[in-house]
Amino acid sequence: MNNKYSKIIIPLLSITSILLLSSVSISLAWYATGNNLTIDNMKVSLASEPSLEMGIKNDSGDIIFYKDEIPSSALSKYIVKEFEPVSSMYSSYWINELSSFPTFYSKYTKGNKVNESSYKKTSKALKGYFELEFYLKSDRNVFVSLDPSSYIKANVDVNTLKANNLTSTYVGLSKEEILNNLNNIENSLRISLLNSDVDDYKFNIIDPKKSSVTSYFGTLDLNNDYYYDTYIDSDNSKKEFLYGEYYNDEKIVYEYVNVENNLNDFNTFNAKHEANSYSVDLSSSIDNGLIVKYEDSVSLSEVTANEEFIKLDAFKEKRFVLDIYIEGWDKDNITLSEFGAFTSFIKFKVTKENLL
Numbered sequence: 001m002n003n004k005y006s007k008i009i010i011p012l013l014s015i016t017s018i019l020l021l022s023s024v025s026i027s028l029a030w031y032a033t034g035n036n037l038t039i040d041n042m043k044v045s046l047a048s049e050p051s052l053e054m055g056i057k058n059d060s061g062d063i064i065f066y067k068d069e070i071p072s073s074a075l076s077k078y079i080v081k082e083f084e085p086v087s088s089m090y091s092s093y094w095i096n097e098l099s100s101f102p103t104f105y106s107k108y109t110k111g112n113k114v115n116e117s118s119y120k121k122t123s124k125a126l127k128g129y130f131e132l133e134f135y136l137k138s139d140r141n142v143f144v145s146l147d148p149s150s151y152i153k154a155n156v157d158v159n160t161l162k163a164n165n166l167t168s169t170y171v172g173l174s175k176e177e178i179l180n181n182l183n184n185i186e187n188s189l190r191i192s193l194l195n196s197d198v199d200d201y202k203f204n205i206i207d208p209k210k211s212s213v214t215s216y217f218g219t220l221d222l223n224n225d226y227y228y229d230t231y232i233d234s235d236n237s238k239k240e241f242l243y244g245e246y247y248n249d250e251k252i253v254y255e256y257v258n259v260e261n262n263l264n265d266f267n268t269f270n271a272k273h274e275a276n277s278y279s280v281d282l283s284s285s286i287d288n289g290l291i292v293k294y295e296d297s298v299s300l301s302e303v304t305a306n307e308e309f310i311k312l313d314a315f316k317e318k319r320f321v322l323d324i325y326i327e328g329w330d331k332d333n334i335t336l337s338e339f340g341a342f343t344s345f346i347k348f349k350v351t352k353e354n355l356l
Contacts, residue, residue: 052350055135055317063135063317084128085328085338088192088205089216089245089293090121098201101321102194104129107328110222111241113231119243129325136310137317141354144310146303147347152191152208152324154183158341170336178336185340187211187332190297194321200311205297207327214295214330217244219280221271226263228271228279238277244329245293253285254278267334295327307351322346 055065086104094103104125111119136144159182163175170178191206207214219228219240229241239254260275273279286292303309312318324344326333 052136052138055137057133065135065137065317078130078132080130082128083130083326085188085326085333086125086128087216087328088190088295088325089329091203093121095201095203098196098198100196101131101133102192102203102323104323104325108220108222108243111229111231111243113233113241119241120245129323132322133319134322135317135319136312136348137315138312138350139314141314141356142312142350143308143352143354144312144348145307145351146206146300146309147349148301148304150300150304150346152186152189152342152344154186155341155343156183159183162339162341166336181336182340184332184334184337185326185342188326188330188337189342190323190325190327190330191300191344191346192323192325194323195310196319196321200318204303204309205295206300206303207295207297207330208300210297210299214297214327215244216293216295216329217242217246218269218282218329219243219271220268221266222268224268226266226272227260227274230274230277238274240273240277240280242280247291248289251285251288251290253281253288253290255281255284269331269334295329310348311354 053065055063058064085107087107088102089105091102106122106125108119108122113119117123156179159179162182163179166178167173167175173181187209189208191208193202193204193206195202195204220243221228223229229243230238231241233239242252255278257273257275257277257279260272263270263272266272282290282292310318326338
């Protein structure tokens with residue numbers, strides 16, 4: 001998980017709910033001003049029945065459902081000043097408790113063997129990601145999914161301007177290399193959707209650019225000295241930290257390093273093993289009984305192909321929590337990529353009525 005501070009903003013995020021069966025639509029849009037994500041407008045057009053309404057809580061905690069327009073004042077609290085890497089690791093803890101909101105954990109800064117939270121479950125992240133609580137209801141039993149037009153992608157135009165301004169700071173990189181790094185932000189972004197209905201409780205993580213499984217564990221170079229972080233064990237041996245979500249620590253297998261390995265491409269996830277230290281042998285550790293955890297995510301295409309992703313019962317409001325965040329354990333979350341700008345478009349559509 002990268003430890004570099006993120007200053008990423010969302011230039012545009014729009015969420016659209018469309019009931020195709022009867023041409024009912026709800027649209028919600030934000031626009032970016034400086035480093036703030038500001039509500040622009042929300043409008044609903046109604047052509048015919050059945051109805052589809054979106055509810056937002058007011059300052060008193062009451063759910064106000066809207067059919068024609070949601071004023072910006074009702075949404076002014078949904079502002080993101082800066083994004084920074086967080087992680088959905090250790091999610092089983094709050095899922096088992098049927099929590100009303102997901103918990104994301106803060107990035108690692110530096111391991112300390114006497115403080116387990118410095119290399120395992122960190123403190124709860126209180127900022128650095130976007131979160132929206134909302135409610136949907138219809139007057140018919142319907143199924144809802146994400147529309148294939150939904151996306152999260154790098155904002156190439158904004159990143160091109162950023163790259164021009166960063167050439168003097170990163171003198172070892174060409175403008176094209178800087179731009180490629182900035183645009184790489186899209187590969188570590190996640191969309192999560194929590195359905196908090198106790199009878200249908202679900203937490204879905206969507207990795208729009210998923211190409212591999214993300215591990216919630218590993219050795220890291222957090223102080224950028226080109227070596228994986230180490231600590232001095234009780235027997236005075238120098239051992240590498242293993243960060244992340246794993247269990248059965250006594251099953252970790254170490255391998256003595258006589259000579260440091262050679263590397264040319266360094267980042268938080270890819271560093272050298274220090275000579276005369278003990279490196280973590282992950283493969284042997286897992287074979288030895290170390291329990292490790294991986295991100296349980298699906299690609300955007302898998303979600304859009306699922307016509308029964310969400311079920312709405314007639315006249316029954318259903319609560320959701322939408323989050324957009326940078327997954328710190330994604331190996332694309334490195335260096336300049338954290339400073340890239342991106343845009344998002346998320347569209348919910350009703351796929352069919354539930355006639356059962």
